[in-house]
Amino acid sequence: MLTLLKRPSAFLPLLISAGFLAAFAVGIAQGTLVRQPDEDAGAHLFQLLMPLQLLTIVFFGFSWIPKQPRAALPIFTLQVAAAIVVVAVVYFHHL
Secondary structure, three states: OOOHHOHHHHHHHHHHHHHHHHHHHHHHHHOOOOOOOOOOOOHHHHHHHHHHHHHHHHHHEEEEEHOOHHHHHHHHHHHHHHHHHHHHHHHHHOO
């Protein structure tokens, strides 16, 4: 499983989610996370990176689950869960 995590299709979706969650935490800590009438750079990054993240997750699933299901399924589950957490944070905070 650890050797599979070295693949970009395995770790990139996790890095994207971690980056979004870190930016959200920094925004909360600084008090700068408010809904704006016009979208800022963070919203545009979200709109560009989330489809890329989802495509990478699908690519990982199709390429590694048939080859190494025992190692790939936990990583795939973690990727999907991380993406759901990010979307849930944006949805519930009305960002």
